[in-house]
Every structure is written in structure tokens, then in C-alpha cells.
Amino acid sequence: MSAPRPQHAPLLQFDVEDDCLQIGGMPLTRLAERVGSTPFYAYDRARLTERVALLRRHLPPEVHLHYAMKANPMPAVVQHMAGLVDGLDIASGGEMRVALDTPMDPGLVSFAGPGKSDTDLSCAIAAGVVLNMESAAEMERIAAIGARLRLRPKVAVRVNPDFELKSSGMKMGGGPKQFGVDAELVPAMLARIGELALAFQGFHIYSGSQNLKAESIQEAHEKTFALAIRLAAHAPSPVLTLNIGGGFGIPYFPGEQRLDLAAVGANLALLLPDVKKALPQAQVVIELGRYLVAEAGIYVSRVIERKSSRGQVYLVTDGGLHHHLAASGNFGQVIRKNYPVAIGNKMAGAARENVSVVGPLCTPLDLLADKMDLAHAEPGDLVVVFQSGAYGLTASPVAFLSHPMAAEVLV
Ligand SMILES: *Cc1c(COP(=O)(O)O)cnc(C)c1O
Numbered sequence: 001m002s003a004p005r006p007q008h009a010p011l012l013q014f015d016v017e018d019d020c021l022q023i024g025g026m027p028l029t030r031l032a033e034r035v036g037s038t039p040f041y042a043y044d045r046a047r048l049t050e051r052v053a054l055l056r057r058h059l060p061p062e063v064h065l066h067y068a069m070k071a072n073p074m075p076a077v078v079q080h081m082a083g084l085v086d087g088l089d090i091a092s093g094g095e096m097r098v099a100l101d102t103p104m105d106p107g108l109v110s111f112a113g114p115g116k117s118d119t120d121l122s123c124a125i126a127a128g129v130v131l132n133m134e135s136a137a138e139m140e141r142i143a144a145i146g147a148r149l150r151l152r153p154k155v156a157v158r159v160n161p162d163f164e165l166k167s168s169g170m171k172m173g174g175g176p177k178q179f180g181v182d183a184e185l186v187p188a189m190l191a192r193i194g195e196l197a198l199a200f201q202g203f204h205i206y207s208g209s210q211n212l213k214a215e216s217i218q219e220a221h222e223k224t225f226a227l228a229i230r231l232a233a234h235a236p237s238p239v240l241t242l243n244i245g246g247g248f249g250i251p252y253f254p255g256e257q258r259l260d261l262a263a264v265g266a267n268l269a270l271l272l273p274d275v276k277k278a279l280p281q282a283q284v285v286i287e288l289g290r291y292l293v294a295e296a297g298i299y300v301s302r303v304i305e306r307k308s309s310r311g312q313v314y315l316v317t318d319g320g321l322h323h324h325l326a327a328s329g330n331f332g333q334v335i336r337k338n339y340p341v342a343i344g345n346k347m348a349g350a351a352r353e354n355v356s357v358v359g360p361l362c363t364p365l366d367l368l369a370d371k372m373d374l375a376h377a378e379p380g381d382l383v384v385v386f387q388s389g390a391y392g393l394t395a396s397p398v399a400f401l402s403h404p405m406a407a408e409v410l411v
Contacts (some may be wrong), residue, residue, distance in 0.1 A: 006255030008340040011386050013047050013295050021344040021384060023298065024411025028344040028382055031411065032300065038382070039301040039319030040407040043072070043389050045080050047296035052084040055288075058265035060272055064285045066110070068246065069095045071289025071390035072297070076410040078102060081292065089243075089287045090129075093120040100127055110243065112158055112204060114178050121145050125153045130241070132158040132204040134180060136189050143196040152197050156241060157190065158204040159183050161227055165220045165247055169210025169332070179206070183227060187234040194236030202282060203228050206245035210290065212256060214263040217247065221264075225271055229278045238281040248291035252387050253337040259291075290390040297389020299324050299406070300344060301359070301368070303381045312371070313355045317383050320359015320366040323406040325396040327368050327385045328359075341369040344384035349375020357383055361401045 015022040023031055023044055032038060055065055064086035069078055075098050082088060082102035090096050091113035099109045111124050112132035121138075122145050124131055133139050133155050146153040162183045164174030181189055193200050205224045211217055224244045232239045248259055275284065301319025308314070321328035329336030341357060343349060353376050357369035368385060377383070393406055 008254050009251035009256055009258055011295075011340055014044070014298075016347045019345070019347050019349070021298075021342070021347055024409075026411075028300065028384065031409075032302075032382060035407050035409055037404075037407055039299065039317075039323055040409060041297060041299050041323075041388065041393055043074070043077055043293070043297045043408070043410045045296075045410055048077070048080055048293060049084060051292055051296065052081075054261070055292075058261045059286065060265065060269045062272065062284065063268060064283055066108075066243070066285055066287040067292055068287045068289035069099060070394075072293045072392070073098055073394055074408050074410065075101065077293065080410065085292075087285065093117070093123060096120070096124060096127070096129060100129075107154065110156065110204065110241075112206070118145065121153075122149065125149055125151050128154065130154040130156055130201050132156045132243075133189075134158050134178075136181065136185070136192070139189060139192065139196070139198070143198055146197055152199045154199045154201050155193065156201040156204050156243070157181055157186055157193075157231075158206070159186055159227065159231065161205055161207055161224065163207070163220070163223045163227075165208035165211060166213070166216040169208070169249060174207065180204070183231070186231050190231070190234040190236060200235060200237050202239040202241035202243070203231060204243040204245075206243070206247075206287070208245075208247045210249040211247045212249040212251065212259050214260040214267075217259075217264050218267040220245075220247075221268060221271060225275050228282075229275070232279055239279045240281055240283065241285060242275070242279060242282045243285040243287055246286050246288040246291065248288055250290060250294050250387060252339055294387050294390035297387075297392060298344075299327065299385040299388040299392060301383050303377050303379050303383060304360070305379055306377070313353060315355050315357045315374075315377055315383065317357060317359055317368065319383070319406065320361050320368060321363075321396065322359070322361060322366075322398055322400045322403055323396050324368070324385060324388060324392055326391050327388065328365055329367065330365055331391065331395055336367075336370065338369050338372055339388070340386040341372055341374065342384050342386070343375040343377045344382040346375035346377065346381060351376040360403060
């Protein structure tokens with residue numbers, strides 16, 4: 001007997017009525033008419049609101065929640081999120097402009113990322129945005145611009161920790177990295193901050209992304225707090241903000257299980273009293289991108305034609321990797337696996353078949369589903385890629401092959 005094939009984690013966020021996916025309070029077929037063109041991304045605002053509420057239920061109430069905009073910088077999404085979270089994290093001048101259009105207090109917007117230009121820095125300083133400094137050279141540029149503007153820039157030190165986040169989809173700390181200041185160099189930098197006209201805010205310690213293992217995140221939290229407390233001894237003034245990163249993952253591929261958020265929250269509640277004792281003025285912040293928005297979004301394309309080649313059926317659609325690189329398997333995956341995909345207007349379907357879903361690009365990489373069991377589909381039917389609210393359109397090579405841009409709607 002062979003082992004059962006691993007399945008996608010159940011997707012419970014959207015209702016199905018008359019075999020049609022419902023999103024934003026209407027059937028997908030009607031939404032497609034409302035949008036007026038395929039392909040499109042749709043993000044469900046009620047699901048975004050629910051996700052923030054889920055985090056609030058499980059995380060200790062004193063922990064602040066920030067939205068890391070690069071996961072989904074659509075202005076309407078950012079506006080909605082700004083009304084729900086305690087701060088926004090940005091990683092470019094373009095994201096800063098969108099963040100500053102929201103009602104969020106600029107002092108609760110923090111700007112991380114290597115290679116900030118002098119213009120990025122002066123805009124942020126003029127706005128009162130907190131700069132998460134990625135190097136000592138950046139610190140000196142910030143101080144010089146602050147002096148020119150006669151403003152005292154708000155700064156935090158992004159630390160490249162001396163540990164790694166285990167089982168992380170993408171490691172962004174530990175070992176040599178372009179991100180942050182190596183932990184062993186931070187004491188000297190803190191001494192220099194004390195000499196410069198900078199308003200020290202605290203630390204930013206981000207170690208990775210897309211982690212589904214509560215134990216790994218818990219271990220990273222313990223090490224992060226220990227590191228911050230150790231470094232705070234060298235700080236020129238009390239730590240006001242301690243951003244411990246995020247990295248909470250969501251299930252994309254067959255066999256993946258949901259993150260045990262309750263366990264992560266309970267562990268944080270155990271750790272916080274000691275942090276409070278050591279850093280009494282520190283506001284602990286968790287920054288999340290993907291976990292907040294990914295499950296609220298779908299990517300929808302229309303079947304143009306059915307094609308059969310040597311026994312394999314292909315559904316050729318008007319959407320593909322130019323809009324959704326991650327679903328094609330080309331955004332950091334080592335072995336290509338299928339995202340959860342369905343025929344949105346035939347969720348169960350009268351008949352099922354094994355098909356591959358491809359896009360219109362002249363490259364074999366343009367694959368949205370490889371030999372999946374889907375409802376039998378005809379031209380005009382709507383193919384839905386789930387878990388698509390993060391790292392979708394803006395993480396894709398939209399100019400490749402000169403096809404039209406996908407629409408985006410918040411519903
Ligand atoms: C990308 C990024 C995030 C968001 O990561 P997710 O995995 O989407 O939660 C948060 N903080 C920083 C510094 C980042 O670069």
C-alpha cells in the first residue's frame with residue numbers, strides 16, 4: 001500500500017455557494033463582471049480584519065502588531081491595514097509615500113532595508129519616520145542629513161543576530177548578511193549614536209520569513225530578547241522599541257500544516273515579564289507581512305483554451321507567471337510545488353480531471369498548476385490561485401512578454 005498523497009491544508013476562509021467561490025460578499029463570476037477584465041487579484045477586506053483579530057486573540061495584549069508593507073503595498077490594502085494595526089514597516093521610498101498617505105502616525109512607521117538613498121533618508125527624517133539603520137555608514141549619513149535639516153532623526157539599530165531562525169523559508173539574519181549590523185559591532189555603533197544628534201529608539205531584530213514551526217519561532221524569540229537585553233547595556237538611552245521581527249508562515253503546499261499561533265503567543269507571554277524587568281520602557285513589536293494578508297487574496301484568470309498534448313490536458317489561461325511569479329514556483333522555491341488552485345465557478349465540479357494550468361507566456365516556466373486534480377473546465381471558466389494576497393503582483397515580472405497588467409481590487 002502506498003502512503004496517502006499529501007494534501008493542501010484546508011482553505012476555510014471563503015464560502016462556496018452553488019459550487020461557486022464567494023468573495024467580498026458575491027459569487028466570483030459576478031466579481032469578474034464587476035472588475036471587467038481578467039486576470040485580476042482580489043483581496044477580501046473582511047478576511048484581513050479577521051486575521052488581525054486572530055493575532056490579537058493569541059498574542060499578549062502589550063505586544064504591538066506592525067504591517068510589513070512589501071507583502072502587499074496596494075494603497076487600498078495599506079489604508080485598510082493602517083486602521084487595524086499599531087504601525088507600518090516600509091522598505092522603500094515608494095512604500096513610504098503610501099504609508100504617509102494613511103492616518104498612521106509617522107513615528108509608528110519604520111523604514112528598514114539596505115541601500116537607502118540620501119533622498120529616502122531626508123524624506124523619512126522630514127516626515128518623522130523611524131529609520132532602522134542597516135550599517136554604520138548609513139548612521140553617519142543620517143546624522144549629517146539631520147544636521148542639515150536641523151531635525152533629530154529617530155533611529156533604531158537593525159541587528160544581524162548571531163543566530164539563525166531555524167526552518168525558515170528565507171533566512172534574513174545570522175552569518176554574513178547584507179541586512180543589519182553584525183551583533184558584535186553594535187556596541188561601538190551605540191556609543192557613536194550617543195555622540196551624534198540622533199534620537200535612539202531601540203532595536204530591530206528580524207531573522208527570517210515563512211516559518212511554520214512554532215518551536216523555531218519560540219526559540220528565535222528567546223534568543224532575540226536575550227540579545228536585545230545584552231546590547232541594551234551599551235545603549236545611550238533607554239530602549240523604547242524592540243522589534244522582534246515576525247516570519248510567521250502560512251501553508252502553501254501539500255503536506256504543510258498551519259502555524260500553531262497559540263503556542264507562539266503563550267511562549268511570548270511567558271517571556272515578556274523578564275523583558276519588562278530588563279527594558280521597562282520598551283514597546284515590543286512584531287512585524288508581519290505575509291501572515292496578515294496572504295490568505296485574504298486570490299489571483300483569478302480565465303481559461304482561453306483547452307489543449308491536449310500526448311495525453312496531458314492543459315488549461316491555457318490569460319494569467320501566468322508575469323503576474324504571479326510565486327505560484328509558478330520561481331520566487332525562491334527549490335522544488336516546484338503547486339499552490340492551492342481551483343476552478344472558481346466549479347469548485348467541486350460535475351467531473352474531475354488531471355490537468356496542468358499554464359499561462360500565455362512563451363516559456364515552460366509559465367505554469368500555475370502542474371498535473372492537479374481539478375474540476376473539468378471549459379474556455380471562459382475562472383481559475384483561482386489561493387494564498388495569493390502576499391508577494392503576488394508586485395513580486396512578479398509584470399513587463400515580461402508585454403501582456404496587460406492584472407487588475408487589483410479590495411472587496
Ligand atoms: C520582508 C520583511 C518582512 C515581512 O516578512 P513576511 O514573511 O512577509 O512576514 C518583515 N520585516 C522585514 C524587515 C522584511 O524585510
